[in-house]
Amino acid sequence: MSYSKDLSRRLRKKLPMVDYGAIEARVVAHEMPNFTMVVPPHPDKYPKHPGHKGSVFGGICNRTACSQRHAVFYNRGTNGYYCADDAIAINRYSGAHPLCIRVDHDLTHDEMNAHTRTMYEEMRRDRVAG
Numbered sequence: 001m002s003y004s005k006d007l008s009r010r011l012r013k014k015l016p017m018v019d020y021g022a023i024e025a026r027v028v029a030h031e032m033p034n035f036t037m038v039v040p041p042h043p044d045k046y047p048k049h050p051g052h053k054g055s056v057f058g059g060i061c062n063r064t065a066c067s068q069r070h071a072v073f074y075n076r077g078t079n080g081y082y083c084a085d086d087a088i089a090i091n092r093y094s095g096a097h098p099l100c101i102r103v104d105h106d107l108t109h110d111e112m113n114a115h116t117r118t119m120y121e122e123m124r125r126d127r128v129a130g
């Protein structure tokens with residue numbers, strides 16, 4: 001049965017209401033694996049989630065409303081790691097110079113800073129050329 005069909009049945013009081021939010025929170029808490037932080041979060045990382053969320057290559061996505069694993073895209077603006085779905089969505093709105101880039105390891109702070117500098121350099125070059 002689809003979620004909306006189930007909800008519609010419950011709203012017609014054929015079944016007791018279920019708190020889907022509570023179930024989802026329990027599932028997320030249960031499934032949240034304890035990824036080991038290899039590099040501490042960048043001091044400018046946004047947002048500052050507690051724990052390892054968004055701070056581990058291959059870990060949990062940095063987007064607040066997302067709990068997907070396999071966050072292998074690094075956001076040169078927020079200094080966090082994102083899942084492919086969110087990285088693609090973010091890049092759709094970030095113009096010629098994608099904010100999110102695919103990386104293959106936990107970046108050091110120097111590497112993070114270099115990626116951010118590179119992005120600003122690309123943008124500056126475009127402004128000069130344009």
Ligand SMILES: [Zn+2]
Pocket residue numbers: 061062063066067068082083084085086
């Ligand atoms: Zn995500």
